Amino acid sequence: MKIYHCGNCNYPVYFENVVCSNCGFWLGYDSQQDQMVALSPGRSSWQPYGDTTTLTFIYCGNHTHQACNWLIPQDDATGLCVACDLNRTVPNLSDAVQLREWQELEAAKHRLVYALLRLGLPVQDKMTYPEHGLAFDFLADQPGADRVMTGHDEGLITLNVEEADSAQREANRLQLHEKYRTLVGHFRHEVGHYYWDELVASHPTLLADFRQLFGDERADYGQALQKHYKEGAPADWESRFISTYATSHPWEDWAETWAHYLHLLDLLESAYAFGLQVDPPGMPELTMQARADFDPYADRNMDRILSTAVPITFAVNSINRGMGRPDLYPFVLNGPVREKLSFINRVVSSAPALLAS
Numbered sequence: 001m002k003i004y005h006c007g008n009c010n011y012p013v014y015f016e017n018v019v020c021s022n023c024g025f026w027l028g029y030d031s032q033q034d035q036m037v038a039l040s041p042g043r044s045s046w047q048p049y050g051d052t053t054t055l056t057f058i059y060c061g062n063h064t065h066q067a068c069n070w071l072i073p074q075d076d077a078t079g080l081c082v083a084c085d086l087n088r089t090v091p092n093l094s095d096a097v098q099l100r101e102w103q104e105l106e107a108a109k110h111r112l113v114y115a116l117l118r119l120g121l122p123v124q125d126k127m128t129y130p131e132h133g134l135a136f137d138f139l140a141d142q143p144g145a146d147r148v149m150t151g152h153d154e155g156l157i158t159l160n161v162e163e164a165d166s167a168q169r170e171a172n173r174l175q176l177h178e179k180y181r182t183l184v185g186h187f188r189h190e191v192g193h194y195y196w197d198e199l200v201a202s203h204p205t206l207l208a209d210f211r212q213l214f215g216d217e218r219a220d221y222g223q224a225l226q227k228h229y230k231e232g233a234p235a236d237w238e239s240r241f242i243s244t245y246a247t248s249h250p251w252e253d254w255a256e257t258w259a260h261y262l263h264l265l266d267l268l269e270s271a272y273a274f275g276l277q278v279d280p281p282g283m284p285e286l287t288m289q290a291r292a293d294f295d296p297y298a299d300r301n302m303d304r305i306l307s308t309a310v311p312i313t314f315a316v317n318s319i320n321r322g323m324g325r326p327d328l329y330p331f332v333l334n335g336p337v338r339e340k341l342s343f344i345n346r347v348v349s350s351a352p353a354l355l356a357s
Contacts, residue, residue, distance in 0.1 A: 003273045007038035018069045028071040067106040083113040085125045089137040101164035108183035118297040152193035179330040192258030215250035224249040240336045257340045268296040278311040302342040
């Protein structure tokens with residue numbers, strides 16, 4: 001993600017900050033202008049600096065639960081920002097544990113929505129657009145009831161709030177033999193299913209290309225998952241897929257690869273914001289040299305994205321290992337995965353035309 005600055009003193013702040021640690025002004029994120037706005041403390045509504053004729057802003061309603069720092073127009077009928085308006089069900093907020101878990105989920109979901117907006121993808125709530133909208137159910141397991149399963153169903157994404165518990169999430173990762181399991185990863189994966197429905201399923205040419213790369217999605221999904229959990233991934237999976245779960249069914253291969261597409265864009269945007277470059281001395285291999293000198297959301301050349309990302313992830317992985325931490329990005333971008341990422345990039349770039357047709 002880019003580096004944000006306090007609108008009052010220009011001090012660098014994080015995307016989730018609600019107060020500037022330098023000047024004490026309150027902060028709110030304006031998703032329309034993609035900027036962090038400084039707000040005079042102690043008030044309930046604000047006008048943009050230097051402009052007394054336009055909209056008056058207020059915080060999204062979920063700011064009262066410390067779950068959102070986005071701004072909305074004062075006359076917004078929903079009282080919620082574009083990210084929070086996607087919620088259909090939230091946990092029991094009177095339960096301190098569930099409240100904390102939901103706050104963690106919202107932080108990850110807001111980063112997801114940021115990326116979708118930067119890509120120009122449609123972000124519309126399912127309650128208003130039942131046929132093509134997106135919605136989230138954040139649910140907790142209940143005594144005597146079936147376990148809440150994370151998944152996607154026709155635009156409705158369900159997440160078990162226990163995934164916000166880092167200890168439980170790590171236990172799930174180990175049990176499922178996964179290299180990587182994060183909240184933002186869940187969001188990026190599940191929303192991939194939604195955009196497959198919206199952008200690929202109803203377009204014959206793209207669907208044919210999808211089947212060439214990912215396989216035929218008409219294969220029985222339930223049987224494919226049962227086989228995957230019983231037999232595991234094929235021995236050569238690393239030569240063709242981004243993860244073991246991607247081998248289970250073409251839909252999961254798409255969703256896993258879609259998530260990595262968003263991972264790479266976010267990683268490179270951060271590298272670009274900090275002016276990172278990799279040029280190891282005495283290294284004759286030119287593929288280990290990279291300069292993050294472009295915004296990957298604006299310049300979505302997949303060859304350039306990949307050639308820049310690989311050296312940077314190798315460098316950061318090496319730093320993590322030196323600190324006794326797992327690799328930041330423990331994946332191999334093999335040839336078939338690169339083709340799949342390029343296809344996803346083509347689909348995203350074509351989204352406005354696809355949705356208009």
